[in-house]
Amino acid sequence: MSLEQLTEWERFATSLAVEAGKMISSASGKQKKPETKTSPADLVTETDKAIEQFLFGRIAEQYPEHRTIGEESASQGRKSEWTKDPTWIIDPIDGTTNFVHCFQYTCVSIGLSVDRELVLGVIYAPFLDKMYTAKKGCGAFCNAKPIRVRECPGLSEALVFTEVGGARTPEKRECVLKNFDALLWKTHGIRAIGTCALVTCLVAEGSADAFFEIGLHVWDMAACVVIVREAGGAAIDTTGGHLDIMDRRLIVAANESLAKQISDALAIKKVVLDRDCL
Numbered sequence: 001m002s003l004e005q006l007t008e009w010e011r012f013a014t015s016l017a018v019e020a021g022k023m024i025s026s027a028s029g030k031q032k033k034p035e036t037k038t039s040p041a042d043l044v045t046e047t048d049k050a051i052e053q054f055l056f057g058r059i060a061e062q063y064p065e066h067r068t069i070g071e072e073s074a075s076q077g078r079k080s081e082w083t084k085d086p087t088w089i090i091d092p093i094d095g096t097t098n099f100v101h102c103f104q105y106t107c108v109s110i111g112l113s114v115d116r117e118l119v120l121g122v123i124y125a126p127f128l129d130k131m132y133t134a135k136k137g138c139g140a141f142c143n144a145k146p147i148r149v150r151e152c153p154g155l156s157e158a159l160v161f162t163e164v165g166g167a168r169t170p171e172k173r174e175c176v177l178k179n180f181d182a183l184l185w186k187t188h189g190i191r192a193i194g195t196c197a198l199v200t201c202l203v204a205e206g207s208a209d210a211f212f213e214i215g216l217h218v219w220d221m222a223a224c225v226v227i228v229r230e231a232g233g234a235a236i237d238t239t240g241g242h243l244d245i246m247d248r249r250l251i252v253a254a255n256e257s258l259a260k261q262i263s264d265a266l267a268i269k270k271v272v273l274d275r276d277c278l
C-alpha cells in the first residue's frame with residue numbers, strides 16, 4: 001500500500017468525519033430519546049444509527065470492494081468478519097451517554113485496517129472542534145498540528161484514565177472497582193470521561209498519561225490505537241501482552257514501561273467476554 005493511497009483514504013475519512021460531526025452537532029441541545037441495548041446504561045440514539053448508515057453508504061459508493069464493521073449494525077446482529085481486505089471499523093458516536101446528556105466529550109471514530117493491520121485513524125470531536133488523524137508510519141496530528149505523548153517517568157507520576165462502560169453485570173462491577181482500587185493510591189490521579197476514543201487522544205497529545213479498560217470493542221479501539229502509537233505511545237493488552245483488538249482489552253500509555261506497570265498493578269487483568277467478530 002503506497003503513501004499516496006493511504007493519503008487518499010485519510011482525506012476521504014476526514015471528510016466523512018466532518019459530515020458525521022455536523023450530524024452530531026445538529027442534535028446539540030435537543031432532548032434525545034435513547035433506546036437501550038445490553039443494559040439500561042448501554043444507550044443508542046437515532047443519531048448513532050443515522051451516522052453509521054450514512055458512513056457505510058458513502059464507503060460502499062466510493063470503495064465497493066472494501067468491508068465495514070460498525071457498532072450499531074453489529075448490535076443489530078450483522079455478522080462482521082475481520083478479514084485481510086481493507087476494512088473500515090467505525091463507531092458513529094463514541095461517548096453516546098455523554099451525547100445524550102449534552103456533555104461535549106463525544107466524537108466519531110473511523111479506523112481502517114489492511115491485511116488485518118491498523119493503518120489509519122480519524123477521530124473528530126465536533127463540539128471541541130478537534131480532528132485527530134494518524135496514518136501508519138507518518139505521525140499523529142490534531143487539527144493538522146503534530147501531537148506527541150508526554151514524557152511520563154512512571155506510574156507514581158501518571159494521570160491515568162479508565163472507563164466504566166455500559167455493561168452492568170456483577171463481574172464487570174467487580175472488575176471496575178477492584179482495578180480502580182488497585183491503582184488509585186499508586187498514581188497522581190484517576191479520571192473517567194465517558195469516551196475511550198477521546199481519552200486515548202488525550203494520551204496521544206500528552207494531557208493524560210494512560211488509559212485502560214476491559215470490555216470495550218473493536219470499534220472503540222481501531223482508530224485510537226493508530227493515533228496513540230503514531231504519537232509515540234504504546235498500546236498493549238491488559239494482561240501485559242500483545243494487543244489483539246478483538247480481545248476487548250486495552251491499555252494505552254505514554255510509553256511501554258508505563259503500560260506494563262499498569263498491567264502489573266491491575267487486580268483483574270482479564271474477564272471472559274464474547275469476541276466481536278472473527
Ligand code: IPD
Pocket residue numbers: 043071091093094095096097163164165166193194195196197213215216217220
Ligand atoms: C463506550 C465509551 C465508554 C467505554 C465503553 C464504550 P459508546 O462507547 O467509549 O467510554 O467505557 O466501553 O463502549 O457506547 O459511547 O460508543
Ligand code: CA
Pocket residue numbers: 048071091092093094095096
Ligand atoms: Ca458508539
